[in-house]
Amino acid sequence: SYVLTQPPSVSVAPGKTARITCGGNNIGSKSVHWYQQKPGQAPVLVIYYDSDRPSGIPERFSGSNSGNTATLTISRVEAGDEADYYCQVWDSSSDHRVFGTGTKVTVL
Amino acid sequence: QVTLKESGPVLVKPTETLTLTCTVSGFSLSNARMGVSWIRQPPGKALEWLAHIFSNDEKSYSTSLKSRLTISKDTSKSQVVLTMTNMDPVDTATYYCARIVREGGPAAHFDYWGQGTLVTVSS
Numbered sequence: 001s002y003v004l005t006q007p008p009s010v011s012v013a014p015g016k017t018a019r020i021t022c023g024g025n026n027i028g029s030k031s032v033h034w035y036q037q038k039p040g041q042a043p044v045l046v047i048y049y050d051s052d053r054p055s056g057i058p059e060r061f062s063g064s065n066s067g068n069t070a071t072l073t074i075s076r077v078e079a080g081d082e083a084d085y086y087c088q089v090w091d092s093s094s095d096h097r098v099f100g101t102g103t104k105v106t107v108l
Numbered sequence: 109q110v111t112l113k114e115s116g117p118v119l120v121k122p123t124e125t126l127t128l129t130c131t132v133s134g135f136s137l138s139n140a141r142m143g144v145s146w147i148r149q150p151p152g153k154a155l156e157w158l159a160h161i162f163s164n165d166e167k168s169y170s171t172s173l174k175s176r177l178t179i180s181k182d183t184s185k186s187q188v189v190l191t192m193t194n195m196d197p198v199d200t201a202t203y204y205c206a207r208i209v210r211e212g213g214p215a216a217h218f219d220y221w222g223q224g225t226l227v228t229v230s231s
Contacts, residue, residue: 035218042222042223043204088217090216096168099155099157102154
């Protein structure tokens with residue numbers, strides 16, 4: 001089965017840039033979606049199809065995808081960005097939706 | 109306004125069968141582009157996709173849980189139902205349903221999620 005690997009945690013100072021990676025075999029050939037989950041809440045879509053932002057998501061959130069790594073970038077990090085972040089793809093060989101292992105972003 | 113809401117028991121005993129219902133509004137399960145997935149999250153752990161169903165009754169299941177899962181829909185009631193047999197304490201989790209809209213192809217994202225329902229498996 002297809003596996004997506006994320007770093008368990010990322011720490012960043014307010015106003016700086018956080019980069020969260022999502023590793024998978026040839027992930028650049030897949031469409032990657034990113035979700036933000038705050039404690040006790042359901043996940044919220046923040047990036048879809050690698051780099052598109054849903055309405056209402058700040059421009060500070062951006063995404064890229066190439067080779068074996070997809071990246072979610074949060075610029076000018078704010079305290080409210082502290083959350084868990086998950087990448088997700090569709091694995092065409094199995095018709096399965098796959099989530100990454102999740103990354104906890106801590107704002108220092 | 110699109111909403112999804114999960115319902116079901118909060119506590120089940122080991123070996124029992126869990127039945128969860130996702131009631132949707134703001135869209136129709138008969139719409140050719142629409143699908144619903146079930147996803148779970150054990151306390152403090154990552155999201156795990158379980159199953160999905162689309163309007164044409166196309167279904168897919170997690171390989172590791174396939175033998176225990178059944179997903180179905182009742183379009184007239186706007187409901188998607190997931191059953192999981194032989195429940196075990198390791199199945200304790202928050203269970204979410206989420207919508208997929210296959211506009212650009214099958215690799216679509218989950219655009220709306222339910223609030224989730226916590227199911228505890230304990231005797």
